[in-house]
Amino acid sequence: MNQEAFLAALGEALGAGQVLRGEAIAERHRSDWSGVAPVLPLALVRPRDTREVSAVLRLCSEHRVPVVPQGGLTGLAGAAVPRADAIALSLERMNAIESLDAAAGTLTVQAGATLQSVQEAAAARGLLFGVDFGARGSCQIGGALSTNAGGNGVLQFGMMREQALGLEVVLADGRVLPMLRPMLKNNTGYDLKQFFIGAEGTLGVITRALLRLHPAPRAKATALVALPDFEAALVLLRRLGARFPGALAAFELMWRDFVQTSLRWQQLREPFDAAHPLVALVDVAGEDEAALREALEAALAGAMEEGAAVDAAIAQSQSQARAFWKIREATAELPVHMHPPINLDVSLPMASIGRFADDCRAALDARWPGHHSLFFGHVGDSNLHVTTDGRAIGGEAEAFERMVYAQVEARGGSISAEHGIGLHKKPYLGASRTPDELAAMRAIKQALDPLHLLNPGKVFDL
The missing domain is CATH 3.30.43.10 (Uridine Diphospho-n-acetylenolpyruvylglucosamine Reductase, domain 2)
Known part of the structure; x- marks a missing residue:
């Protein structure tokens, strides 16, 4: 060259x-x-x-x-x-919101537009974009699609893959694939756009996207629910899913270590009179706020009667709902209080999550007594986050990762629920993908990027 x-x-x-x-x-x-x-x-x-x-x-x-x-x-x-x-x-200069069709519930956007700008454009027309997470003001739609990002709305609307009706993609040799077709039904061979969602820029560069929008709910009810154990959390999740079909917007689960740490870091009050092993943060969407709160109260009362919940608090205002969510959003404090935070983002069969958390904690206790580790996650979509303070484990990040990923592999889970593989998780990809699956992935890479020029060295080695 x-x-x-x-x-x-x-x-x-x-x-x-x-x-x-x-x-x-x-x-x-x-x-x-x-x-x-x-x-x-x-x-x-x-x-x-x-x-x-x-x-x-x-x-x-x-x-x-x-x-x-x-x-x-x-x-x-x-x-x-x-x-x-x-x-x-x-792609930062390619940030235009190009068009919004309120009747069709679609939005066309350049890949460099931020998630927040998409959310605000939808909200201005009484609509909702189905994905949300903390980096909304900085992350870009193209990057979110390239990593198939998830976040808080997955339980109700799915991940970024489910929001994409069409894509425009530039291949490694400069050819453009114009796949911005708005039809839900389009069975004309391979759905090519799916190759590029979650591919982390290794197969092509996403330049524009046609996104699906949803009617914005008129009301939302938020509750904190204290739980005796993980099995009770599954019972509560099933009960709420049946009572509010398609309207359970969030089911965030926080183990005691996370709640206690969040309250201390942010100088917040305990939400209940006593400490509990687990706390669920629940959002339910609907048409009328008062009726929604009443229905949620009845559902939680039933859960308490059958032992699936120990205590519950329903937000009586939007400010109180934000205060409940503030406990869960302590993740923004991780870089300030941990040195450094080692963040793992995994998914597991839902029934395995409770035992996985217990076994991980026991293994951490045995190897690094006094470690500071937090367990929390979306859980309703099988996603769990495990974070530990690097200093408290003597900087042994790789040993920590190997320990946790071994537990994930043993349970048939995924080493990456929503953050992708990149460089960090590449050594562990075999824990969640078979050799034949990896060979198929390499064949796709070879077909679309034969010179291996797009994001080389990421996800896997060729």
Whole structure:
């Protein structure tokens, strides 16, 4: 590769200011939220539309230059960390909300638009986008699709995959796949867009998306429910799912270690008169707030009668509901209070989650007495987060990961529920994928990116 000739061709194709080099590349483009050591890329390229993305990838293909796509850089697995021999391709300038069809419940958006901008555009028309998580103000739609992100709304609406009616994708050689078709029913061969959702930019670059929107609920009821054990949590989940079919918007489960830590960090009051092994945070959507609270109260009273709940508090206002959610959102405090936090994001068969948490805690107690570990998660969609303070385990992050992932593998679970593989989880991918599955994935990669230029070294090695 003639590096100078390549960079000159990039500058000519995109214009001044679109290609940055050396110290002109901001620190934030040298890594992501994963904590992977920063790397200065060959160049940072910031296209403004699909045509320019296509031109960039065509040049990279011709000159054999690797490409690392970057969204909002909020990923926790290292998928957006650049390489010294690669360009970083930032979609931040491609942030337009192009159109919204309220009657059809669809929104067309460029990949660099933030999740929050999509949510606000939908809300302005009385609609709701079905995915939400804490990085909403920074993360980008393209990145969320590329990692098939989840978050708080999965139980009701599904992950990002379920929100995507269509995609526009640029392949490694610059060809554009125009898959922005709004029909739910379209059985014309392979559903190609699915190859790129969750692929972490290794198969193509998502440039635009046609997203599904939902009617915004007129009311929401929120409750904290104290539980005696995990089996009771499953009983409560089934009861609420049956009582509010399609309207159970959240079922967040917090073990005592998480609740106690959250209250201490944020200087909050205990939500109940006594401490309990588990606390569920529940959101139910509906049409009338008073009627919804009454129905939720009756459902929780029934759960308490049969021993599936010990105590419950129903928010009487939106401010009280936000206060309940503040307990769960202590995850924003992890980087401040843990040194560093080691975050694992797994999913398991639902019936196995309680025993998995108990066995993990016992193994941690045996190896690192005095460790500070937290168990919490969405659980209603089989997702559990395990976080420990790196300093409290002597910085043995890899040993911690091996221990937890061995427990996941033994139960037939997934080492990544919603954060992807990137660099962090690549060594453990075999715990959740068979050799034949990995071979099929490599065959797809070879077919769509034969030169292995797109996000090389991420997810798996070729």
